[in-house]
Amino acid sequence: MFGNLSDRLVETFKNLRTKGKLSPADIDTTLREIRRALLEADVALEVVKSFVTAVRDRALSDEVSKALNPAQQVVQIVDDELVQILGGEQRKLVFAKTAPTVIMLAGLQGSGKTTLAGKLAKWLKEQGQTPILVAADLQRPNAVNQLQVVGDRIDVPVFAPEPGNGVGDPVKVAKESIKHAKQKMFSVVIVDTAGRLGVDKELMAEAKAIRQAVNPDEVLFVIDAMIGQDAVNVARAFDEGVGITGVVLSKLDGDARGGAALSVSSVTGKPIIFSSTGEGMDDFEQFYPDRMASRILDMGDVLTLIEQTQKSFDEASAREMAEKLAKDTFTLDDFLDQMQQLRKMGSLKSMLAMMPGAGQMRNQLENFDEREIDRTEAIIRSMTKAERLQPKILNGSRRSRIAKGSGMTVTDVNSLVNRFEQAAKMMKTVAKGGVPQMPGMPGMPGMGGGFIGGRGKQKDKKKGSKSGNPAKRAAEDAGRTLGEKPTGGSGSSFGLGQ
Amino acid sequence: MAFQFWKKKKDTDPAVQATDAAVESPSATQDHEELVAVDLPKRSARNAIKSIFSRIKFDVENLELIEDTLIQADFGLEAASEIVSKVKDLAKSRAAKTNQELRQILIEVIAQGLEHPAKALNLSSGATPYVLLVVGVNGVGKTTTIGKLSNWLAQGGFRVTIGAADTFRAAAVDQLATWASRAGAKLVKPIQEGQDPAAVAFEATEQAVREGADVLIIDTAGRLQNKSDLMDQLGKISRVIEKQVKIAEVLLVLDATTGQNGLTQAKAFTQIANVTGIVLTKLDGSAKGGIVYSVQRELGIPVKLVGTGEGIEDFSFFDAAEFAAGIVGLEEA
Numbered sequence: 001m002f003g004n005l006s007d008r009l010v011e012t013f014k015n016l017r018t019k020g021k022l023s024p025a026d027i028d029t030t031l032r033e034i035r036r037a038l039l040e041a042d043v044a045l046e047v048v049k050s051f052v053t054a055v056r057d058r059a060l061s062d063e064v065s066k067a068l069n070p071a072q073q074v075v076q077i078v079d080d081e082l083v084q085i086l087g088g089e090q091r092k093l094v095f096a097k098t099a100p101t102v103i104m105l106a107g108l109q110g111s112g113k114t115t116l117a118g119k120l121a122k123w124l125k126e127q128g129q130t131p132i133l134v135a136a137d138l139q140r141p142n143a144v145n146q147l148q149v150v151g152d153r154i155d156v157p158v159f160a161p162e163p164g165n166g167v168g169d170p171v172k173v174a175k176e177s178i179k180h181a182k183q184k185m186f187s188v189v190i191v192d193t194a195g196r197l198g199v200d201k202e203l204m205a206e207a208k209a210i211r212q213a214v215n216p217d218e219v220l221f222v223i224d225a226m227i228g229q230d231a232v233n234v235a236r237a238f239d240e241g242v243g244i245t246g247v248v249l250s251k252l253d254g255d256a257r258g259g260a261a262l263s264v265s266s267v268t269g270k271p272i273i274f275s276s277t278g279e280g281m282d283d284f285e286q287f288y289p290d291r292m293a294s295r296i297l298d299m300g301d302v303l304t305l306i307e308q309t310q311k312s313f314d315e316a317s318a319r320e321m322a323e324k325l326a327k328d329t330f331t332l333d334d335f336l337d338q339m340q341q342l343r344k345m346g347s348l349k350s351m352l353a354m355m356p357g358a359g360q361m362r363n364q365l366e367n368f369d370e371r372e373i374d375r376t377e378a379i380i381r382s383m384t385k386a387e388r389l390q391p392k393i394l395n396g397s398r399r400s401r402i403a404k405g406s407g408m409t410v411t412d413v414n415s416l417v418n419r420f421e422q423a424a425k426m427m428k429t430v431a432k433g434g435v436p437q438m439p440g441m442p443g444m445p446g447m448g449g450g451f452i453g454g455r456g457k458q459k460d461k462k463k464g465s466k467s468g469n470p471a472k473r474a475a476e477d478a479g480r481t482l483g484e485k486p487t488g489g490s491g492s493s494f495g496l497g498q
Numbered sequence: 499m500a501f502q503f504w505k506k507k508k509d510t511d512p513a514v515q516a517t518d519a520a521v522e523s524p525s526a527t528q529d530h531e532e533l534v535a536v537d538l539p540k541r542s543a544r545n546a547i548k549s550i551f552s553r554i555k556f557d558v559e560n561l562e563l564i565e566d567t568l569i570q571a572d573f574g575l576e577a578a579s580e581i582v583s584k585v586k587d588l589a590k591s592r593a594a595k596t597n598q599e600l601r602q603i604l605i606e607v608i609a610q611g612l613e614h615p616a617k618a619l620n621l622s623s624g625a626t627p628y629v630l631l632v633v634g635v636n637g638v639g640k641t642t643t644i645g646k647l648s649n650w651l652a653q654g655g656f657r658v659t660i661g662a663a664d665t666f667r668a669a670a671v672d673q674l675a676t677w678a679s680r681a682g683a684k685l686v687k688p689i690q691e692g693q694d695p696a697a698v699a700f701e702a703t704e705q706a707v708r709e710g711a712d713v714l715i716i717d718t719a720g721r722l723q724n725k726s727d728l729m730d731q732l733g734k735i736s737r738v739i740e741k742q743v744k745i746a747e748v749l750l751v752l753d754a755t756t757g758q759n760g761l762t763q764a765k766a767f768t769q770i771a772n773v774t775g776i777v778l779t780k781l782d783g784s785a786k787g788g789i790v791y792s793v794q795r796e797l798g799i800p801v802k803l804v805g806t807g808e809g810i811e812d813f814s815f816f817d818a819a820e821f822a823a824g825i826v827g828l829e830e831a
């Protein structure tokens with residue numbers, strides 16, 4: 001099958017890059033591919049059409065023919081246009097001047113509103129806000145319960161005066177929730193509403209009534225990243241019917257290409273503010289239009305990655321690590337240390353998924369088992385100081401002692417040592433500038449490759465099946481894509497390959 | 499109807515139900531079990547399906563327009579262009595020219611692509627309990643479908659047991675319990691929160707067999723098809739059921755709004771759980787669910803049921819001709 005939209009465009013651009021000057025025919029071929037890729041990615045037809053026209057107009061202009069490298073220029077134009085449609089600058093959540101800030105959630109049935117309400121509340125709480133959740137989905141069976149369970153999990157109160165399951169007036173509940181929040185001094189009110197169809201006039205009118213009752217600072221339209229062409233109709237219906245201020249793209253942890261992001265932004269002109277990336281309460285991020293465009297172009301979401309890394313990766317220790325790498329004194333202690341640092345960053349999986357070229361390894365990443373870190377830790381902890389400093393002295397008897405001590409098998413120990421050596425080697429390449437430098441995170445690619453390799457091996461062993469290691473191969477592929485990334489161009493997303 | 503459903507005869511059943519003479523009861527070959535025919539209430543999705551071609555007046559020159567419209571209904575590029583070329587060929591060979599004739603051809607082509615010999619729900623073998631395993635990604639309408647289906651089957655006199663094997667999502671069991679009581683079905687719940695869903699499926703199967711249920715429906719947690727640990731878990735659920743009873747249907751629920759990822763979903767779920775039919779939900783919205791055409795085209799899996807609302811009765815069998823006629827529309831231009 002065809003790859004992701006990113007992969008597809010990379011494929012298209014590969015051909016484009018090999019040529020020097022672009023003829024109008026070249027541009028048309030490319031645009032046909034782009035059209036196709038966008039349609040396969042579920043970008044709405046009308047949006048595809050205007051997108052392709054906009055790119056063609058600019059690509060045929062002087063801008064391109066006079067540019068040093070016309071092919072790169074087309075890439076740049078595609079990137080620019082994507083960013084533009086996705087909403088240009090990143091947009092932050094709007095807070096009320098006087099509390100409480102009211103956020104209303106709206107969307108189709110099953111789009112992920114209730115889960116998102118929980119994530120949003122948790123995120124706000126971590127920023128020092130005191131959120132309250134409001135159960136105004138009185139339609140779907142046990143939606144009220146679900147919100148209560150979610151609230152319990154994240155320790156956020158839920159305002160649920162009505163039992164739901166068809167009983168109660170959501171407009172009244174919403175109205176009362178604001179009074180309640182003011183009284184109890186909550187700083188943010190998050191109103192979860194029932195899923196409804198854009199074509200359901202009655203329910204759209206109800207959503208509008210809820211909006212009028214709570215006078216929200218944000219009306220967030222939650223839309224599933226798997227949605228197809230209908231995204232434009234639905235987005236229009238909600239924008240016209242309720243009036244939305246921003247968009248949340250949900251289920252981005254799936255393998256849908258997410259063309260809906262383009263469709264929705266394009267027809268509503270409203271920014272995508274958040275992306276929802278899993279069933280866990282932390283699987284939630286701010287949405288960055290420029291990074292999404294980069295991701296579509298398979299540039300990887302390097303900026304988000306760096307930001308997350310910097311949050312938890314101690315810069316000093318990172319620099320120290322880089323020096324060690326350069327001097328070739330990287331030890332198993334450092335390896336362990338680095339892994340613990342990685343764990344602090346949260347889900348390794350979602351970090352790796354943002355790497356450039358990760359398109360090809362997206363599915364392998366999904367299968368990466370974070371418990372691998374625990375196992376590695378157990379093994380390294382069973383080593384003596386000398387062994388950690390000088391892995392070379394690990395002979396057979398030492399390895400079997402370590403295996404016993406850590407409750408693993410000798411094969412596990414062997415594979416860890418192999419992975420360590422591999423990681424050290426790959427990181428050295430990185431330290432020497434083999435792949436783009438990422439501030440504050442020496443050797444992520446190496447580490448990633450190493451870990452994933454480990455898990456893959458284990459799985460193969462368990463099933464006693466085929467040789468070779470698909471995950472590692474994918475990681476290597478990803479590395480290769482890194483090397484092939486177009487350089488030059490002045491856009492922010494193109495600065496990395498230089 | 500060409501097919502006939504059968505359930506086990508119970509003491510409480512009226513003597514012998516009138517059956518379609520043309521259809522012979524499978525109990526003839528399974529002498530130990532007496533079966534009675536079941537008549538399910540008639541339902542149609544006809545009114546839920548709105549035309550997407552109403553704005554086009556078809557003529558031989560503008561058949562290309564069909565492709566765009568099909569793309570907008572999520573048929574996908576390849577399927578859409580295939581349909582257009584079939585329509586062109588037929589139009590030529592039949593010298594069809596008028597709007598009506600051309601529409602009729604389009605209806606025919608789409609219906610043909612969605613027709614399937616096994617489109618009826620497999621409730622006919624007589625080997626009860628018929629186990630229906632319901633799978634799909636998050637939020638597509640699995641639980642709601644189970645509620646509607648249970649209710650429908652119960653109306654036809656089937657004894658329905660439901661297994662609550664979504665032990666993951668918040669309040670999922672409560673939600674299913676609400677539907678089960680609306681439908682008058684038995685529910686087998688997990689004994690504790692977060693219990694292994696395969697264990698719940700196993701117990702539900704055991705109970706259904708023990709109590710002589712006609713149908714057992716297993717609800718599962720929504721899972722994205724690229725999460726292999728969750729997909730493995732689904733494989734396990736299906737294996738533990740099959741240890742006791744052969745699964746009659748694995749129903750993949752697809753939301754009509756789903757785009758091209760629907761095909762990826764169908765492939766992944768088929769690989770793990772051998773999907774036998776599609777349930778296309780949320781057809782009451784503006785989306786048409788054209789991706790099911792590609793699913794059948796590539797995987798040979800038919801749509802069996804459709805969901806047309808949130809109410810317990812908003813549900814029917816899938817009828818390819820009705821669906822095709824609905825989206826193409828026959829109104830005068």
Ligand SMILES: Nc1nc2c(ncn2[C@@H]2O[C@H](COP(=O)(O)OP(=O)(O)OP(=O)(O)O)[C@@H](O)[C@H]2O)c(=O)[nH]1
Nearest residue numbers: 109110636637638639640641642720780805806807
């Ligand atoms: N309009 C409409 N809504 C539907 C239909 N089927 C289900 N829904 C709604 O879609 C939402 C999700 O339905 P559920 O049955 O909870 O979906 P699920 O697949 O069980 O969800 P998870 O178990 O969370 O993965 C609910 O709000 C349902 O009321 C349908 O045919 N039409």
Ligand SMILES: [Mg+2]
Nearest residue numbers: 640641664670
């Ligand atoms: Mg469910």
